[in-house]
Amino acid sequence: MPDRSDTPLAPVLLGDEPGSFPHSVLAERHPAIIRQVRESFPYGPERHRALDALLASCTEGVLEPLPADALDRDRWTQWGAEAYTGRPWFDVPWLWSESYFYRRLLEAVGYFAPGPWQGIDPFRPSKLAELDARETDEELAALDALADRPADERDRALLHGSLWGNRADLGFRLDAGRDETSSDTPPLVADDSETLWSLLPPAGSATLCLIADNAGRELVPDLLLIAHLLAQGRVGRAVLHVKPYPYYVSDATHADVLDALRRLTAAPGAAATYGDTLWSAMTDGRLTVRAHPFSSAPLPFADMPGDLREELAAATLTVVKGDLNYRRLVGDRRWPPTTPFTEVTAHFPGPVAALRTLKSDVITGLDARTEAALVEAEGQKWRTGGTHALIQVRT
Numbered sequence: 315m316p317d318r319s320d321t322p323l324a325p326v327l328l329g330d331e332p333g334s335f336p337h338s339v340l341a342e343r344h345p346a347i348i349r350q351v352r353e354s355f356p357y358g359p360e361r362h363r364a365l366d367a368l369l370a371s372c373t374e375g376v377l378e379p380l381p382a383d384a385l386d387r388d389r390w391t392q393w394g395a396e397a398y399t400g401r402p403w404f405d406v407p408w409l410w411s412e413s414y415f416y417r418r419l420l421e422a423v424g425y426f427a428p429g430p431w432q433g434i435d436p437f438r439p440s441k442l443a444e445l446d447a448r449e450t451d452e453e454l455a456a457l458d459a460l461a462d463r464p465a466d467e468r469d470r471a472l473l474h475g476s477l478w479g480n481r482a483d484l485g486f487r488l489d490a491g492r493d494e495t496s497s498d499t500p501p502l503v504a505d506d507s508e509t510l511w512s513l514l515p516p517a518g519s520a521t522l523c524l525i526a527d528n529a530g531r532e533l534v535p536d537l538l539l540i541a542h543l544l545a546q547g548r549v550g551r552a553v554l555h556v557k558p559y560p561y562y563v564s565d566a567t568h569a570d571v572l573d574a575l576r577r578l579t580a581a582p583g584a585a586a587t588y589g590d591t592l593w594s595a596m597t598d599g600r601l602t603v604r605a606h607p608f609s610s611a612p613l614p615f616a617d618m619p620g621d622l623r624e625e626l627a628a629a630t631l632t633v634v635k636g637d638l639n640y641r642r643l644v645g646d647r648r649w650p651p652t653t654p655f656t657e658v659t660a661h662f663p664g665p666v667a668a669l670r671t672l673k674s675d676v677i678t679g680l681d682a683r684t685e686a687a688l689v690e691a692e693g694q695k696w697r698t699g700g701t702h703a704l705i706q707v708r709t
């Protein structure tokens with residue numbers, strides 16, 4: 315991360331503290347994900363053995379190197395594999411070990427190797443179930459009532475749909491025991507939406523990059539937001555960044571975009587109009603989907619490569635969705651919550667907006683009163699419970 319003399323770097327989050335949230339993800343959530351994946355398809359004995367080996371490695375062992383013939387081995391070396399392989403999963407930066415877990419999981423199910431399981435997304439059954447759920451029908455039906463509302467109400471509804479859609483990630487739901495906090499504190503802990511709208515004036519034909527997070531019930535409202543912005547002329551061109559391979563259980567890939575788009579175009583009522591807008595925008599090049607390798611790198615955005623930096627520098631605004639992308643945007647560190655968002659995102663190549671529900675410890679940009687009220691009402695649960703959200707913008 316570049317020097318910011320006025321903001322000293324906070325310690326990087328590791329998973330080594332029993333009782334901490336990162337530790338519970340490594341010790342409990344990852345084994346649960348392996349169990350879920352094992353049941354998602356009738357994998358044969360070889361795949362089951364590989365999943366058993368991953369389970370043993372990630373709970374009691376060390377990070378093992380990728381196979382010598384893995385096509386992305388050099389890339390992982392550049393991303394720090396030599397420094398971290400051979401070490402216990404709990405002792406390396408949490409962002410690194412968590413991201414590497416998904417790479418190893420895909421290795422275990424044969425996602426990359428030539429053969430029948432190549433390219434089969436182990437999370438697809440749960441992603442499709444979510445897309446087919448009754449709740450998705452209800453959310454799409456609500457678009458009919460929106461059509462007659464004033465423009466600013468539609469702007470707000472679609473922005474908030476995309477924001478709160480982030481609450482619906484599938485990995486989060488594996489945590490059945492997580493407390494639901496009820497609190498009198500406002501759901502939005504920071505709201506820079508006025509600034510966001512000022513960057514995308516009507517008929518301004520801005521270029522928007524949206525760095526997507528989850529598929530299914532998050533991606534659908536993300537796509538609706540993009541369709542709305544294109545239709546309003548607030549955005550002339552949009553680039554949707556997705557993951558190059560299945561990641562963090564429900565993260566969106568290009569295949570998920572196509573599933574979501576089909577869901578929209580086949581829906582009754584207004585939803586299909588949004589779907590048609592997106593379809594024609596993809597066809598004529600106003601909307602493109604990108605799967606840059608760095609999208610699944612175990613590194614903060616401060617370390618992004620030059621080509622991606624250039625691309626994002628040319629955007630009027632980049633919208634960064636979700637919790638994991640927030641960790642990568644501000645750095646996965648124990649920042650004091652009042653650390654200015656503008657300073658920790660100074661490295662980003664252009665104007666950036668974070669839309670995120672709070673699902674991990676990292677937080678910046680709070681005012682002292684908001685932080686105090688949250689702590690008073692909930693202790694530290696507001697950081698990870700997914701019941702609060704933020705819209706933060708750096709121009």
Ligand SMILES: O=P(O)(O)OC[C@H]1O[C@](O)(CO)[C@@H](O)[C@@H]1O
Nearest residue numbers: 339483527636637638639673674
């Ligand atoms: O889907 P999101 O919003 O990125 O949230 C995923 C979050 O889930 C975790 O994988 C575990 O909580 C976090 O590491 C990550 O930040």
